[in-house]
Amino acid sequence: KAGVTQTPRYLIKTRGQQVTLSCSPISGHRSVSWYQQTPGQGLQFLFEYFSETQRNKGNFPGRFSGRQFSNSRSEMNVSTLELGDSALYLCASSLGSGSADTQYFGPGTRLTVL
Amino acid sequence: QQQVKQSPQSLIVQKGGISIINCAYENTAFDYFPWYQQFPGKGPALLIAIRPDVSEKKEGRFTISFNKSAKQFSLHIMDSQPGDSATYFCAASKSNYQLIWGAGTKLIIKP
Numbered sequence: 394k395a396g397v398t399q400t401p402r403y404l405i406k407t408r409g410q411q412v413t414l415s416c417s418p419i420s421g422h423r424s425v426s427w428y429q430q431t432p433g434q435g436l437q438f439l440f441e442y443f444s445e446t447q448r449n450k451g452n453f454p455g456r457f458s459g460r461q462f463s464n465s466r467s468e469m470n471v472s473t474l475e476l477g478d479s480a481l482y483l484c485a486s487s488l489g490s491g492s493a494d495t496q497y498f499g500p501g502t503r504l505t506v507l
Numbered sequence: 508q509q510q511v512k513q514s515p516q517s518l519i520v521q522k523g524g525i526s527i528i529n530c531a532y533e534n535t536a537f538d539y540f541p542w543y544q545q546f547p548g549k550g551p552a553l554l555i556a557i558r559p560d561v562s563e564k565k566e567g568r569f570t571i572s573f574n575k576s577a578k579q580f581s582l583h584i585m586d587s588q589p590g591d592s593a594t595y596f597c598a599a600s601k602s603n604y605q606l607i608w609g610a611g612t613k614l615i616i617k618p
Contacts, residue, residue: 397550426605433516433610433611434610435513435608435609435610435611436551436596436598436606436608437608438605438606438607438608441605449605451605483550483551485550495553496553497552498549498550498551498552499550500548500549500550
């Protein structure tokens with residue numbers, strides 16, 4: 394089976410712009426979670442989607458939003474970019490919802506905000 | 508109460524030695540404790556996980572030790588190899604809630 398794919402792999406944007414990141418989960422997986430990874434901060438949970446519904450949400454401002462399509466592919470959008478949004482954004486898929494289901498991560502999208 | 512504290516931040520171990528990474532949590536409702544391994548340019552991958560009904564779980568050279576009363580768990584890598592050089596993350600969660608992650612430990616195994 395193909396793994397989790399994320400596009401694009403790298404992005405450079407300027408403050409105030411918006412960006413959309415895409416994640417294709419492993420075939421058959423219905424849950425997609427998004428994380429922000431910054432040096433020294435570990436992984437910060439953004440949100441989880443299961444069967445097109447947002448199931449859990451982390452403590453991020455409303456500028457961060459997401460959605461999931463009927464084929465389980467997911468997109469994450471960040472509006473009005475700030476310098477502090479520079480990070481590696483990881484997507485993980487799992488068969489079902491709930492943290493005990495093993496999460497399989499993609500390679501991430503490296504976002505740089507100038 | 509939602510935090511998972513991981514130490515050390517970085518660790519250098521000689522080839523063949525034992526690498527030990529520690530994590531502490533506060534929320535006694537947590538019931539799932541995985542460790543993930545991340546190589547540069549890759550996303551994290553599940554290495555080994557434990558539930559609080561056992562005190563130790565071993566898979567090959569990797570062992571999780573779990574101390575429920577102290578609210579601590581640790582990862583031991585026996586006979587550490589250069590290929591083990593990576594960043595390791597501990598995490599914890601309660602059922603059907605998202606994982607809470609430690610800040611990560613960068614492990615370097617010196618040949």
